[in-house]
Amino acid sequence: MDSTNAYLSPWRRLWLHALLVIVLFFLLAPVLVVVPMSLSASNYLEFPPREWSFRWYETFFGSSEWLQATRNSLIVSSLTTLLATPLGVAAAVALSRSRITTAQILKGVFLLPQVVPVIILGIGVFFLYIRLGLVNSLPGIVTAHTALALPFVVVTTLSGLKTFDHNLEIAAQSLGAHPVRAFLGITLPRIKLSVLAGALFAFITSLDEVVISLFIAGGDNTLLTKKMFLSLRDQLDPTIAAVSSILIVMSIVGVFIFMVAAGTGKGRRL
Amino acid sequence: MSLRLNARLLSALETRSKAELALMVLPSLMIVAVVIVPAIWLGFLSFSVDGMPSLAHYQRMIDNSSYAAIFLTTFQLAGLVTAITVLVGYPATYAITLLPPRLSALALACVAIPFWTSLLVRTYAWMVILQRNGILNGWLLDGGLIERPLRMSNSFFGTTVGMVHIMLPFFIFPLYASMRSIDGNLTRAAYSLGATPTRAFFDVFLPLSKQGLIAGALLTFVLCLGFYVTPQLLGGGNVTTLSIKIQQNVIVYADWGAASALAVVLVVIVGLMLLASRLLGGRATD
Numbered sequence: 033m034d035s036t037n038a039y040l041s042p043w044r045r046l047w048l049h050a051l052l053v054i055v056l057f058f059l060l061a062p063v064l065v066v067v068p069m070s071l072s073a074s075n076y077l078e079f080p081p082r083e084w085s086f087r088w089y090e091t092f093f094g095s096s097e098w099l100q101a102t103r104n105s106l107i108v109s110s111l112t113t114l115l116a117t118p119l120g121v122a123a124a125v126a127l128s129r130s131r132i133t134t135a136q137i138l139k140g141v142f143l144l145p146q147v148v149p150v151i152i153l154g155i156g157v158f159f160l161y162i163r164l165g166l167v168n169s170l171p172g173i174v175t176a177h178t179a180l181a182l183p184f185v186v187v188t189t190l191s192g193l194k195t196f197d198h199n200l201e202i203a204a205q206s207l208g209a210h211p212v213r214a215f216l217g218i219t220l221p222r223i224k225l226s227v228l229a230g231a232l233f234a235f236i237t238s239l240d241e242v243v244i245s246l247f248i249a250g251g252d253n254t255l256l257t258k259k260m261f262l263s264l265r266d267q268l269d270p271t272i273a274a275v276s277s278i279l280i281v282m283s284i285v286g287v288f289i290f291m292v293a294a295g296t297g298k299g300r301r302l
Numbered sequence: 303m304s305l306r307l308n309a310r311l312l313s314a315l316e317t318r319s320k321a322e323l324a325l326m327v328l329p330s331l332m333i334v335a336v337v338i339v340p341a342i343w344l345g346f347l348s349f350s351v352d353g354m355p356s357l358a359h360y361q362r363m364i365d366n367s368s369y370a371a372i373f374l375t376t377f378q379l380a381g382l383v384t385a386i387t388v389l390v391g392y393p394a395t396y397a398i399t400l401l402p403p404r405l406s407a408l409a410l411a412c413v414a415i416p417f418w419t420s421l422l423v424r425t426y427a428w429m430v431i432l433q434r435n436g437i438l439n440g441w442l443l444d445g446g447l448i449e450r451p452l453r454m455s456n457s458f459f460g461t462t463v464g465m466v467h468i469m470l471p472f473f474i475f476p477l478y479a480s481m482r483s484i485d486g487n488l489t490r491a492a493y494s495l496g497a498t499p500t501r502a503f504f505d506v507f508l509p510l511s512k513q514g515l516i517a518g519a520l521l522t523f524v525l526c527l528g529f530y531v532t533p534q535l536l537g538g539g540n541v542t543t544l545s546i547k548i549q550q551n552v553i554v555y556a557d558w559g560a561a562s563a564l565a566v567v568l569v570v571i572v573g574l575m576l577l578a579s580r581l582l583g584g585r586a587t588d
Binding site: 040045048051052055058060061062063065066069079115119120122123125126127129130138147148149150151152153154155157159160175176178179180182186236239240242243244246247260261264265273276279280286 | 336
């Protein structure tokens with residue numbers, strides 16, 4: 033790599049790296065803007081703020097509507113993760129032991145919720161839930177979010193199972209371990225990181241989901257993303273800067289945990 | 303004796319009963335069905351009016367010129383965003399591969415942070431940066447570069463910026479992986495045979511990374527076709543994409559047939575593009 037580098041003229045390297053710096057700045061700009069702005073003392077959005085304060089955070093923590101939406105979102109994301117992770121792991125384990133053609137077809141089915149444009153899933157689920165009376169209900173929202181999160185869990189678990197020697201689990205069973213115990217005691221610890229990554233993806237997917245929630249998550253079960261979307265569409269409320277900063281900090285902590293847990297450089301899969 | 307028993311047990315375990323495997327997949331399949339089956343159902347409904355088979359919803363798409371404008375906007379937006387993402391993302395990714403390990407890890411972390419940041423948060427930030435009395439206009443005015451604020455938000459331009467910001471990480475990560483898997487010795491061999499850096503790049507490196515590039519570009523294009531949130535918020539009513547029209551048909555006009563027909567067209571286009579990307583360059587995400 034380094035010796036390849038040496039062949040590039042300094043001028044060429046300069047413009048490549050200058051471009052990279054601009055791209056990285058472009059990518060980080062929103063994060064760099066939102067956090068300071070949320071600390072502004074003024075009534076409207078200004079950057080950089082002339083005076084600093086926590087007033088928008090006070091507004092956020094003083095608003096029962098925002099807090100309710102935040103709580104709903106955390107509950108839905110947690111339930112989605114708790115549902116999607118075991119189900120997705122079970123499905124992935126079954127896929128890894130099925131015949132290749134069956135596994136390929138089923139994997140394709142599991143990826144469908146990520147391939148089909150989300151607006152189509154949104155109107156479809158809305159159409160179904162109207163008939164079932166599940167619009168704005170917690171089970172309805174969690175089920176839809178779980179469908180979106182499952183592909184991540186299935187794909188990450190499958191990639192973890194690729195390097196796992198299935199004979200180890202069979203050995204445990206031949207020594208008398210119950211199949212469930214053999215899985216929990218032998219297989220799971222070895223694919224732990226993949227499962228954790230899948231669970232994290234599931235949580236973030238649910239927490240970030242906007243479009244389906246716009247259709248089916250209203251009333252008492254309004255989610256944070258829906259509330260943010262509606263206030264953004266109607267007016268630029270500075271409280272959103274505070275909400276956004278909280279979410280940014282959460283995602284940075286998430287990236288940090290993920291990088292520590294799984295090593296660097298792995299992107300979110302589609 | 304015990305050996306034979308073990309052998310029998312092993313073969314029994316090896317061929318886990320199909321019923322057991324099916325039971326493990328079934329709950330997940332049912333949940334996926336909750337979001338997929340209604341979409342298919344709507345697809346069938348789009349071919350009927352009041353329970354009678356009819357192509358009226360599709361006929362209207364051809365007759366009504368506003369639909370042509372929506373298709374054009376959607377494709378222009380997806381095309382422009384893809385072009386910018388590829389033209390900027392490819393050299394930037396190449397630059398990351400040239401960095402020493404520590405710096406490349408840092409660069410990748412910079413790509414990962416917006417990637418993990420909520421889509422709404424990023425869209426909000428661009429609204430604030432690009433709006434009429436926003437940060438960018440403020441700086442341009444203070445710097446004397448413009449006399450009147452530019453209209454950047456509530457427009458096609460703002461939507462493009464927001465979407466490029468979302469698509470770049472999706473493009474960079476898989477491309478980086480595919481570039482890293484290229485054997486550096488091949489480029490070095492080209493140099494040692496007297497190739498100029500330009501020649502080595504176009505004759506050796508580019509063809510080797512072509513698969514990742516094409517797959518990434520097609521994926522970007524496909525994802526752009528389905529965007530809803532960014533055009534809605536950064537377009538401010540001035541950018542109507544297919545997704546927005548579908549939502550309007552359902553929520554504003556309660557016209558499920560029209561929405562479903564558009565959805566069918568969108569799915570067919572997306573499906574064909576994905577098929578093309580599979581045939582052309584393998585799957586970017588694998």
